[in-house]
Amino acid sequence: MKINFILNKEAVSxxxxxxxxxxxxxREDFGLMGSxxxxxxxECGLxxxxYDNKPVTSCILNAIHADNKEILTAEGVAEEPLGKLLIECFDExxxxxxxxxxxxxxxSSYHYLLTDGEPVLEKIKTALSGNICRCTGYKKIFESVLLACQRKKSGEA
Ligand code: FES
Ligand code: FES
Structure with a gap:
């Protein structure tokens, strides 16, 4: 079946x-290995x-769900100014x-920054509640998103 959609801001078929x-x-057809x-x-958020302006886990969607939709992957987010800000803060x-x-x-952080972005820890935790990290205690992840929100709010970014 032919599926047409917008992937990382480009029309694809x-x-x-x-x-x-x-x-x-x-991953297999578009080589986007970030997901x-x-x-x-x-359950894990990896x-x-x-997907149409909402964070959605792509393992529970089928190709047909993409038809005529707009999808932004981690690769696409990384090209956006707010994505770059987040990467900088994760790094720092x-x-x-x-x-x-x-x-x-x-x-998930990009979606929060884009749609709300208040530098409030509890809100950030809720926004990221669908993402699991097996390595960390989450503290630094939340701190980095908080930093990005603060920079966005102060106009630094
Ligand atoms: S692999 Fe999709 S949510 Fe875990
Ligand atoms: S699973 Fe999150 S850094 Fe390893």
């Missing part, structure tokens, strides 16, 4: 099994993408250890 998981389409597979059940606070969870956190 692909002939694919409509039931193929979106996560696999992104990772963890649980495969929508495969999070922005040494929030990333093994890095497996990082693309998912980046996407």
């Amino acid at each position: 692909i002939d694919v099994d409509p039931m193929k998981r979106l996560l696999d389409v992104l 990772k597979e963890g649980c495969g059940e929508g 495969c999070t993408v922005i 606070t040494n929030a990333v250890q093994c890095g497996i969870c990082f693309p998912g956190f980046l996407v």
Whole structure:
């Protein structure tokens, strides 16, 4: 089946099994390896993408769900000014250890920064509650997003 959608701001078209998981389409058909597979059940957040302006786990979507939709992956987020700000803050606070969870956190944090962005720790924790990190105590991750929110608010970024 032909599926047409906007991927990282570009119109794309692909002939694919409509039931193929979106996560696999992104990785195998488009070579976008930022979205990772963890649980495969929508629980860990490793495969999070922005799907029609909302963070969604791509392992529970099928190719057909992408038809006529807009999808931004971690690679696309990394090209956005707010994505670059987040990467800078993750880097400065040494929030990333093994890095497996990082693309998912980046996407969810980007959505928070874009849609709310208040530098309030509890709100940040709620926004990132769908993302699991097996390495850290989350403290540095939350701190880095808080820093990005503060910089955005103060107009530094
Ligand atoms: S692999 Fe998609 S949520 Fe865990
Ligand atoms: S840094 Fe390793 S899982 Fe988060």
